[in-house]
Amino acid sequence: MGIDRRGFIRIAGLTAFGAMSNSVFDHAVASEEITEEGLVAASLKAHRWAMVIDIKKCQEQHGCTKCIDACHTVHNVPDYENPKDEIKWIWHETYEHTFHEQEHEHLPEHLRHLPVLVLCNHCDNPPCVRVCPTKATFQRNDGIVAMDMHRCIGCRYCVAACPYGSRSFNWREPKRWFEENDVDINKSFPTRTRGVVEKCNFCAERLVKGQIPACVEACEANAMFFGDLDDPDSEVREILSSRFSIRRKPNLGTLPQIYYLL
């Protein structure tokens, strides 16, 4: 025999290693055919995407969830109806929890329980990106904090690092929920696999087609604004320079890019 015991173990180990790493290459294929030239021409571009949310205007809609529904539908976010396994990209949180360091006992009751839209802040200095051991979550040149679902190992370090609770983990198989509840899957956006982290992506897949984020498009109250913060003539810059705005936990140095108007 030309192979001893040690040699065999070495080869067997390498084979197993190779087999494991191959499984990472099963990238999803986009279902819509778009030529590269077409994409470049149509896509919305920015140096620093940001969002402004008018809390008061939003509240006047009394429990409207159009933006949430739009987002969760286009992104195939399952609704497990239990807080344990819950996945959410954008949702209503009360004022006292969204800005809980700002809360005090003499706040008007309606303000304290005021629903505030929360989502990933696409921080300029994102702690989730800093801690990720595989660069599965990364920051794009336009500021969007994105996820590579095929690289994520599901360690949930990013979840621990996020000061806003914006990240959800797939505790269960999401596709099964769509089958069991007979909910249609949006074929133009991939579903996730079990065991990876997901969150709002500022609709990167829509921007590339020249569309604004689904939540902003769905908002009929004109309470959400999206634009390039690096462009001095943009709508978001104009609003921020003319009205008082706050951000969540600015003291942590994450430089969140969701601005709230009161």
Next chain:
Amino acid sequence: MLEKAFYGDKKYWAWLSFLALVIFVGLLFYLRQFNEGLTITGLKRDVTWGFYIAQFTFLVGVAASAVMVVLPYYLHNYKAFGKITILGEFVAIGSVLMCMLFIFVDMGQPFRIVNVFRYPTFNSLMFWDTVALGGYLLLNIVISRVTLSSERKGIAPPGWIKPIIIISIPWAISIHTVTAFLYSGLAARSFWLTAVLAPRFLASAFASGPALLILIVYIVRKVSKFDPGKDAVQKLAVIVTYAMSMNIFLILMEIFTAFYGNIPEHMRHFQYLFVGLDGYNTLVPWMWTSVILAVVSLILLINPKTRRNETVLGFACFFVFLSIWIDKGLGMVVTGFVPNPLGKVIEYWPTFPEIMISLGVYAIGIFLITVFYKIALSVRERIA
């Protein structure tokens, strides 16, 4: 040398069979987790790390504590530890392997774990922790193998092993420091965001590890003719005493800063641990048990009369181990998530499958440590 693991009495085989059974049951539950996902654990959207990661953290400490026998023996030429360094190193090997398994069972996509090496990310502490743990495992395997086989042949260990042993000393400190950095570098979690976390981890490790080693020595004396000696045990007891005192001291420092400084974000976590918060108090009885065990053990350890009594010392060490296990293996990790960053209290408790999988991992570690000990003790008994 390895063949010595295959010759043992009935008790040895019965013990290994029992452990194999626990491993098998753990494996069955892991297969269930593998098929259904981490949803079968008590983990949830707001508490994403729990029992697995807490056991990992606790065991990194046990692994690092081998340095408490290696350092006095190799750096200070403290001869009484000559016979137990190998026992400490084997506990370290078993513990590091358990650490790796606990990380593995916690992963959402366990087979993608190779991505950590395919896309090495230097700004992630998790990458460095992987490097530190892997290196420590390798160092201890090489050191224990070389020193034991020289001992068997009745010759002095080769000269090249000495620098490797010296490197293993700061390396042991590094594994628990980097593990603490995983937590203490997160501005989002005020409970962990403290410079004292790494020193505290080390102090609790240097108390719980040697306490465990003393208990192991008691067992070794019962099941074999090998005895590392009364001196070694007493010296270990002094180490446990100092380390446990430091550990309590550092915890009190944390509480002082949080409460005298009156920082709500820091206080709320301690309130959750010791008195409960917003009506939630699952961990309260555990934490007070840990406190009582710590106080009783310190009284027994600091008093020379009780410390020198080997029976009392055994109890004191058991209390130290249990107290620190509750603190690190139950409280420390989960409380980072409670209350969550939005100020909501959402509690966590491990599920039955989660505990069975954890027991399975512990059984794998104890199985390996038993086999390693069998080999070392056979070598020792033959020489003696």
